[in-house]
Each structure stands twice: as structure tokens, then as C-alpha cells.
Amino acid sequence: xxxxxxxxxxxxxxxxxxxxxxxxxxxxxxxxxxxxxxxxxxxxxxxxxxxxxxxxxxxxxxxxxxxxxxxxxxxxxxxxxxxxxxxxxxxxxxxxxxxxxxxxxxxxxxxxxxxxxxxxxxxxxxxxxxxxxxxxxxxxxxxxxxxxxxxxxxxxxxxxxxxxxxxxxxxxxxxxxxxxxxxxxxxxxxxxxxxxxxxxxxxxxxxxxxxxxxxxxxxxxxxxxxxxxxxxxxxxxxxxxxxxxxxxxxxxxxxxxxxxxxxxxxxxxxxxxxxxxxxxxxxxxxxxxxxxxxxxxxxxxxxxxxxxxxxxxxxxxxxxxxxxxxxxxxxxxxxxxxxxxxxxxxxxxxxxxxxxxxxxxxxxxxxxxxxxxxxxxxxxxxxxxxxxxxxxxxxxxxxxxxxxxxxxxxxxxxxxxxxxxxxxxxxxxxxxxxxxxxxxxxxxxxxxxxxxxxxxxxxxxxxxxxxxxxxxxxxxxxxxxxxxxxxxxxxxxxxxxxxxxxxxxxxxxxxxxxxxxxxxxxxxxxxxxxxxxxxxxxxxxxxxxxxxxxxxxxxxxxxxxxxxxxxxxxxxxxxxxxxxxxxxxxxxxxxxxxxxxxxxxxxxxxxxxxxxxxxxxxxxxxxxxxxxxxxxxxxxxxxxxxxxxxxxxxxxxxxxxxxxxxxxxxxx
Numbered sequence: 035x036x037x038x039x040x041x042x043x044x045x046x047x048x049x050x051x052x053x054x055x056x057x058x059x060x061x062x063x064x065x066x067x068x069x070x071x072x073x074x075x076x077x078x079x080x081x082x083x084x085x086x087x088x089x090x091x092x093x094x095x096x097x098x099x100x101x102x103x104x105x106x107x108x109x110x111x112x113x114x115x116x117x118x119x120x121x122x123x124x125x126x127x128x129x130x131x132x133x134x135x136x137x138x139x140x141x142x143x144x145x146x147x148x149x150x151x152x153x154x155x156x157x158x159x160x161x162x163x164x165x166x167x168x169x170x171x172x173x174x175x176x177x178x179x180x181x182x183x184x185x186x187x188x189x190x191x192x193x194x195x196x197x198x199x200x201x202x203x204x205x206x207x208x209x210x211x212x213x214x215x216x217x218x219x220x221x222x223x224x225x226x227x228x229x230x231x232x233x234x235x236x237x238x239x240x241x242x243x244x245x246x247x248x249x250x251x252x253x254x255x256x257x258x259x260x261x262x263x264x265x266x267x268x269x270x271x272x273x274x275x276x277x278x279x280x281x282x283x284x285x286x287x288x289x290x291x292x293x294x295x296x297x298x299x300x301x302x303x304x305x306x307x308x309x310x311x312x313x314x315x316x317x318x319x320x321x322x323x324x325x326x327x328x329x330x331x332x333x334x335x336x337x338x339x340x341x342x343x344x345x346x347x348x349x350x351x352x353x354x355x356x357x358x359x360x361x362x363x364x365x366x367x368x369x370x371x372x373x374x375x376x377x378x379x380x381x382x383x384x385x386x387x388x389x390x391x392x393x394x395x396x397x398x399x400x401x402x403x404x405x406x407x408x409x410x411x412x413x414x415x416x417x418x419x420x421x422x423x424x425x426x427x428x429x430x431x432x433x434x435x436x437x438x439x440x441x442x443x444x445x446x447x448x449x450x451x452x453x454x455x456x457x458x459x460x461x462x463x464x465x466x467x468x469x470x471x472x473x474x475x476x477x478x479x480x481x482x483x484x485x486x487x488x489x490x491x492x493x494x495x496x497x498x499x500x501x502x503x504x505x506x507x508x509x510x511x512x513x514x515x516x517x518x519x520x521x522x523x524x525x526x527x528x529x530x531x532x533x534x535x536x537x538x539x540x541x542x543x544x545x546x547x548x549x550x551x552x553x554x555x556x557x558x559x560x561x562x563x564x565x566x567x568x569x570x571x572x573x574x575x576x577x578x579x580x581x582x583x584x585x586x587x588x589x590x591x592x593x594x595x596x597x598x599x600x601x602x603x604x605x606x607x608x609x610x611x612x613x614x615x616x617x618x619x620x621x622x623x624x625x626x627x628x629x630x631x632x633x634x635x636x637x638x639x640x641x642x643x644x645x646x647x648x649x650x651x652x653x654x655x656x657x658x659x660x661x662x663x664x665x666x667x668x669x670x671x672x673x674x675x676x677x678x679x680x681x682x683x684x685x686x687x688x689x690x691x692x693x694x695x696x697x698x699x700x701x702x
Contacts, residue, residue: 041068045077048084054091059099062088066106073266073309075113076344082107096134101127101141109148113308115349117156117389124149138176143169143183147190155350157392157428157435159198166191182225185214189229192236198433199470201240208233224267227257231271234278241474241512243282250275264302266309269295273313276320281476283517285324292317308351311341315355318362325559327365334359347382353393360400365560367598369407376401392428392435395421399442409640411450418443432466434477441481444488450641451680453492460485474512479505483523486530495534502527518554518561521547525565532568532575540572558596563589567607574610579618586611605634609648612655621659628652629662632669641680646687649673650694657698670695674702 044065051058062085069078086107089100104127111120128149131142150165170187177183192207208229215226230253237246254271261268276291296317299310314337322330337355345352356379363372376397383394390398399421405414422443425436440463447456464485467478482505489498506527509520524547531540548565555562566589573582590607597603612627632652635645650673653666670691677688688702695702 041065045081048081048088051088054088056092056099059085059089059093059103063099063102063106066110070106070110073303073307075110075308078110079107079114082110096130098135098141101131101134101145105131105141105145105148108145108152112148112152112155114345115155115351115353115388117152117391118387120152121149121156124152138172140177140183143172143176147187150194151190154194154197155391156389157395157425159194159429159433163191163194163198166194180214180218182215182218185211185218185225185229188214189232192232196236196239197435198429199437199466201236201471201475205233205236205240208236222256222260224260227253227260227271228267231274234274238278238281239475239477240472241476241478242472243278243512246278247275247282250278264298266299266303269298269302269313270309273316277316280320280323281513283513283519285320285518289317289320289324292320306340306344308341308345308349311337311345312351312354315351315358318358322362322365325556327362331359331362331366334362346386347379348386348388350393353383353397357393357396357400360397360404364404364407367601369404373401373404373408376404390424392425395424395435395439399439402446403442406446406449407638409638411446411641414446415443415450418446432470434470437463437466437470437477441484445484448488448491451643453488457485457488457492460488474508479508479512482508483526486526490530490533495530499527499530499534502530516550518551521550522561522565525551525561525568528572529568532572537572537576541576544568544572558592560596563593563596563603567593567610570614571610574614574617579614582614583611583618586614600634600637602634602638605631605638605648606644608634609644609651612651616651616655616658621655622661624655625652625659625661628655629665636672641676643687646673646677646691650691653695653698653700657700666698667700670698670700670702 044061048058048062048065062081066078066082066085069075069081082103086100086103089097089103093100104123108120108124108127111117111123124145128142128145131139131145135142146165146169150162150169153159153162153165166187170184170191173181173184173187188207188211192204192211195201195207196204211229212226212233215223215229219225230249234246234250234253237243237249250271254268254275257265257268257271272291272295276288276295279285279288279291292313296310296314299307299313303310305311314333318330318333318337321333334355338352338359341349341352341355347353356375360372360376363369363375380394380397380401383397388394399418402414402418402421405411405417418439422436422439425433425439429436431440440459444456444459444463447453447459460481464478464481467475467481471478473479482501486498486501486505489495489501502523506520506523509517509523513520524543528540528544528547531537531543544565548562548569551559551562551565566585570582570585570589573579573585586607590604590611593601593603593607608627608631612624612631615621615624615627628648628651632645632648635642635648639645649669653670656662656666674688674691674695677685677691681687692702
């Protein structure tokens, strides 16, 4: 606190200085270090640039203080996301340190550590990993195994191992570092507390949510005594706790914790500080999970408005905020705006020559996924293949980001109907995820769900059932039997049971899940609407047409209000209601609903099998009702043309369309 009160006076003295002197360089180094400790990166950059200029004017090139000034600035630039300059300055400083001070000098090793962290931020994970391995060995050789420098190197190496997918290796290093810090500085070591927070995050990645929760709660109890309630490091621990609560399904608890941390950070470090901004983005994710996507979007737009003028578009916090905003816009079905936000944002980043680091590649991936939703499969796949190649080049084929990119590519393949190709990729990604992160990790569970959905789409109902049942057991083990994601997985399993004709089993798993979702989610939450639609489909299959019709009639306006009148969700529901009316003996009432569904499918999913099914459903109802036979013929013709162009003249699906058309007295 005393040093903080002196900081404005010290900076004013530096600014007024007209002559470069070594004592002013020393003052600048100390002031920049203070700002760094306070996580005030912009202020640190300003002071460090001025300090480096003073050092270059009054000190020889190989002077330790001049080298320190350059290294400190490079480290701050990494924190600000100015990665190209950080890398160039860091590499040049490291070369000068090695020449002037030798490879094992402490400053040389510290500069090597900072350069490795810059490489990690750039996504060059294998190179960063190898640098940190050598660095840790050098520190251990020169400083001893329990020196602070050695323990810090292990901690940095653990972060890189986690990014590369080696969660087990990361955990071992973090546990080793915690033990070392406690031997070095006692059981209440602040460094040990910080590493314990990182270890809790590693346990969370592995799916050990109970272990992560217990560790972070115990660490917070000690940190409160060591740091006090408003220290930024303690607030970061509270943010870790909020993230664990979110993964455990305690959205109310997570939201309350995030809100408290955001308020404290705004008070302690200011509303435009990167930590305050990125914590607000984490809060927005929970708000969205609670069903309030509009509220999440407002929080994200506020972050961009506060942060971009100060930090610039390429700062990691701004890139993550943009990625979160894209998700909110997709949930809100504002797809044209979402595409414009992504294309404009990526163009701005290219113009600013922001490197294609992990955050930028994530935005490119989001755009590729969106193009797939628009049916632009060739463009989407080419873009995502480029993202995957960049991720594999930066981190290797089994890095966390490369696996995420491969998973996204498989989803695009699923949308374009290349199910065999998608399944092969998903099986490989799931095997790697389970091997690297464990079967209960969030990423592994998500990829199991995606593979189950692909098997379902292929008609491999037995395979889909086996994987979904295995997934459900894993979710219940990791998160408890009544967590929201568990209930959603039960709804998905019910859909498989329905397709298998196991209607009692479907009802037994669906109804408790639906009741639980009703109790904890807003009425218009996407997951609850999907569950209610699944109940209506179950009633259709059970022959309880009046119940199905009543359910769908009540649900359709709610889905229109939630997703928009021309969304794919409305098309699916209109199809179900139309089928209920058709099977209930009222084809004339079914025709306008099925026509609406077909029009939406042809516009939003032109090459999807559901569009072909919608055309046949509309044609059947029109013929049976004796209305719009010309429209029925035109719909069947368009469907046949689509199948012929996508799958060829020998496609079994084309033969099915032609046979069905002939049965209706139409041609295809």
C-alpha cells in the first residue's frame, strides 16, 4: 500500500526527467514491477517503454539493468496480447543475455521462461514445452530443486502440459510444486496457494469436480487469512470456485460467486482491468446457461465497450469476449448478425496483424461452424480444415485445441451428410480425450454425446444406445444424478429409446428428466423446450394423438417466440404437429404446417435429410387432403433433385423418394 501511494509521484518524476541516468532506470524498473504486481499491465507498459528508452540512452547493451528493462517489457506485452512484438523483443533479449551473462545466469533463465510463455500464448505449445523442460532442468541444476525459480518453472511447465492435453503430467508437476513451496515458505506460502488454485482447475479439466471443489474451498480458507478479502489472487481463487460450481450444475451458486468477484475487481483494480473484464465474461456464460442469452449478450457487449478502447481488439480478453458473444448470438438465433460480427472481427484482426494464436483460431472455428449452419459446407469445411492444420502445427495432433478443432470439423461433416467420415474422426478424438483428460472430463463427455448423435443419425441405434447409456453413467458419477446436464442426457437417451421402439423405457427416463428441468429452468429455456417436444413425439408414437396435438399446439408459439418464426426449431415442431394432425385424420389442417416446415428447411438446411422428409410429408398430406397437388409434385421434384445431386442417381435414398412419390401418384 505504501509503495502504491508513492507510484504516481515516481511516475511523474520519470516523466519530467530530461537526462537519462542509471538511478532513473532503477526507479523505472521498480515502478514497472509494482504495476505488474498490481496487474496494471497498461500502466506497466507505459513505464517500461520509457524505462527501456532511458536504459538504451545511458547504459551499454550488455548491462544487466538494460537487459532487465527489455525482458520486463516483453513479458508485459505478452500479458497485453501484443504477441508479435513480445516474441521479437524476448528472443533478441534472450540472445543478448546468453552472450553477455551466460546460459545459466538467473536473468538469462528468467528471460527464457518469459519467452516460453509468449510461445505458449502464440499456440506454439511443443516449442514452449521443450523450452520449459530445459529451463526447469537448468534452474534445478543451478538453484536447487526447492528454489523459487525451479518451482515457478515447474508451474509454467504444468500449464503447457495441460494445454497439450497431458492433464496427468500437469497434475504431478503442480503437486510437486505445492510441496516444494510449502517446504520453502511454510504451509501458508502464497505461491503454494496460487498453484493449488491451478491444480483445482486441472482436476476440473479431468472431471474430478468433487476433488476440485474440496481443494479450492480449503485453499480459499487459508488465502482469506494470508491475503485478505480483496487481494486479486484471492479473487482469482474465488473465480476458480465459481467455475467448479458451474460445472457441478450449481448455476445459482456460480452466478452469485462470479457477481461478487466482478464487483470486487471493479472496486480493487477498476472496471476496465482485464481480470475484471474476463470475469464478467465468465459470469455471462453462467447467465446464458440459466436461459438468459439476452442478458449474457448485454454483459458481453458491455465488456467490449469498456475494454476495446483501452486494450485494443487483439487483447486475449477481447478475443475471448468476442467468442462468447458469438455463442450468445447463436443461442438467440441472430445468425446473420453473428456472421457479420465474426467476419468483421477477423478482418479487423488481420488488418492489425494480430497473430493466429489460439483465440484467433477459435474465432475462425466459430465462423466455420456458422457457415455450416448456413449450408455453405464446402466453404465451412475448407476453413475448419485450415484451423485444424494450424492447431496441429502449433500444438500437435493431440493438443487440447487440435482435438477441439477436429471435433468441430466432424460436426461440419455430420451436417453435410458425410457421417462415416465424421464418425471416424469423432471416435479418434474421443479416444484421445479419454486417454489425455480421463473419461469423466467435460470434453470427453461432450465428445461422447457427439459420437452418440452421429451413430443415431447413421441408424446405428444399438451403438448410439450403448454410448449414451455409458455417457449417462459417467455424468451421474461426475456430477450427481440430478444435475442439469444429466437430465439433458436422459432426454437424449429417451430419443434413442423411441427410435428403437422401447416406448416404456423412453417414458421412464423422459418424464423424471422433464419434471426436473421444469423445476429449475425458465419456461423458454432451449433444453426444456426440446424435452417438451420429445414428450409430444413420444405421445405420437404411443398413439395418444389428442395429447400429442395438445402438447404441440401449446409448444409451437413458445418455440416461435424463443427461436424466431423462421427457425429450424419451428420447422421441426411444425413437422411433428402436422404429423399428429395427419395421423389423427385431419390432413387438411396438417398441410399449412407441413408447408411452413418445408419452406424453412429448404432455406436453412437445404441439403439435410430432414428437408427431404419434409417434402414427402407435405406431399402426402396434400394428396390425401386433395389440395395443392401441383405444390406436392413440385416439392417431390425438388427433393429428388437434391438427393440426385448430392448422393448420385444410384442412391438408396433416391429410390425411396421415387417409390414414395409413385405411391402418391406423383413422379420423382
